[in-house]
Amino acid sequence: MVESEQDRGIIELLNEFCRELLNDEETLSGIKEKFRKIDAPDLENLDSITRTAVEREIGQILSSRTIERARYYARSLQNGLKSYSETENEAINLNLWKGYDHIITDSLWNLGARAREGHHKAWYWGNFVPQIPFQLISRYTNPGDWIVDPFCGSGTTLLEATRLGRNALGVELNPEVYRKTTDVLKEVTGTEDSKAVLENHDSLRFDFSAFLKKENLPGFKLAILHPPYWDIIKFSENPSDLSMADNVEDFTEKLARLAGGLLPAMSPGSHIALVIGDIYRKGEVIPLGFRSMDALSGLGLKLRGIIVKDIQNTRAKRNSESLWRYRALKSGFYVFKHEYVFVFRYK
Ligand SMILES: C[S@@+](CC[C@H](N)C(=O)[O-])C[C@H]1O[C@@H](n2cnc3c(N)ncnc32)[C@H](O)[C@@H]1O
Known part of the structure; x- marks a missing residue:
């Protein structure tokens, strides 16, 4: 999977928000404000699995009622972003498991x-x-x-x-x-x-x-x-x-x-x-x-x-x-x- 400059930009920005939240540099309302500004066009260059997973994690950060919960999703988002270019040989990248809505796991x-x-x-x-x-x-x-x-x-x-x-x-x-x-x-x-x-x-x-x-x-x-x-x-x-x-x-x-x-x-x-x-x-x-x-x-x-x-x-x-x-x-x-x-x- 090749990362374009644009992808790298949005990935770095999301990582930065996660770091701020995890390092106590941001309040819950402050971080929500930042994530709220990420729009669909910002994510459109990501492959569909990564995009769906990122959208899900952001949605969960935005609906978190406590900072601990938001941090939990921020860590999950960070993991997904880290694996964006590292796990190309796995058919399912578990760090992005929320992006696989199209795959049926029921019998x-x-x-x-x-x-x-x-x-x-x-x-x-x-x-x-x-x-x-x-x-x-x-x-x-x-x-x-x-x-x-x-x-x-x-x-x-x-x-x-x-x-x-x-x-x-x-x-x-x-x-x-x-x-x-x-x-x-x-x-x-x-x-x-x-x-x-x-x-x-x-x-x-x-x-x-x-x-x-x-x-x-x-x-x-x-x-x-x-x-x-x-x-x-x-x-x-x-x-x-x-x-x-x-x-x-x-x-x-x-x-x-x-x-x-x-x-x-x-x-x-x-x-x-x-x-x-x-x-x-x-x-x-x-x-x-x-x-x-x-x-x-x-x-x-x-x-x-x-x-x-x-x-x-x-x-x-x-x-x-x-x-x-x-x-x-x-x-x-x-x-x-x-x-x-x-x-x-x-x-
Ligand atoms: C149920 S159909 C498969 C249909 C296919 N999934 C499709 O979407 O068109 C089974 C096929 O197996 C072929 N077939 C049967 N015995 C075969 C064999 N020994 N070697 C190769 N093909 C065989 C038949 O000619 C038939 O086209």
């Missing part, structure tokens, strides 16, 4: 309607909303890091990664989908620092480590896996397609084998996210999500989160709500309104 994701930012076109049946990769990428990677999506589909992960200044490799089995996604990616002008590479390949056989070696990269910081939900949507007739698996056991075995093949290419301390839903079969719920979660846990990954994501806004059942309700009442089942995001840490 229930009500993401609402599909986000409109970026170049996402939602042309692919079975895609996910950009908010999913947005959350994972913002939380677990820094600008410049590499992300991998072995079930790339329409490239939602790749588009979101480049929009956020990261790089991404996508692997997609279906040649038609690969071609269309390649065309979409061509239209997108990533910055020079952010690359999107798409390969038409079977991820069960793709050599992710060889890719890293060829590109001279240390390892992926995040893998986002959004496989077919077994055969709910048949993506192709290719026997390697996970939607063609013979049964649930075959599906989870292939998923685990694919993830296992990816692990040598993951950096230590990186994260692997699996997005998947459950299915019905012959009047029974098959908890495909938990079966898949168990399959990945078996690889020695540490489970960090089981997120339940609301799917009420997706297209699939929106136009046939009453039919599904009728079927549910008739057969005694519940209509799925959620899917899962399982987050694992590698090493």
Whole structure:
């Protein structure tokens, strides 16, 4: 993170106010008067996380009723400012934790309607909303890091990664989908620092480590896996397609084998996210999500989160709500309104 002269000016000024408060040179009302004069334009050159955190701390100093409380927030503000240029390799800078409002830390994701930012076109049946990769990428990677999506589909992960200044490799089995996604990616002008590479390949056989070696990269910081939900949507007739698996056991075995093949290419301390839903079969719920979660846990990954994501806004059942309700009442089942995001840490 590069500090411009203007940033340095406002950072020094804020530090000076904090010092005055902490060194007994200012009264509570005097320091509030000074902080009140800091306006939004003074902060506009700071990156959005630093700006949000600084605004929060100033707000808390202004609403402090005692000088001890104001000093507490002044110390917190000082810490945040100190780390402004020192912690660029951390995905989350805890000294600025108040600036991360955009990151969800709860296990229930009500993401609402599909986000409109970026170049996402939602042309692919079975895609996910950009908010999913947005959350994972913002939380677990820094600008410049590499992300991998072995079930790339329409490239939602790749588009979101480049929009956020990261790089991404996508692997997609279906040649038609690969071609269309390649065309979409061509239209997108990533910055020079952010690359999107798409390969038409079977991820069960793709050599992710060889890719890293060829590109001279240390390892992926995040893998986002959004496989077919077994055969709910048949993506192709290719026997390697996970939607063609013979049964649930075959599906989870292939998923685990694919993830296992990816692990040598993951950096230590990186994260692997699996997005998947459950299915019905012959009047029974098959908890495909938990079966898949168990399959990945078996690889020695540490489970960090089981997120339940609301799917009420997706297209699939929106136009046939009453039919599904009728079927549910008739057969005694519940209509799925959620899917899962399982987050694992590698090493
Ligand atoms: C649920 S979709 C992913 C959609 C994607 N997240 C998006 O937003 O467009 C799953 C994708 O995995 C692909 N796929 C299935 N088996 C595969 C395999 N063995 N290797 C690579 N891709 C595979 C399918 O063709 C399909 O495009």
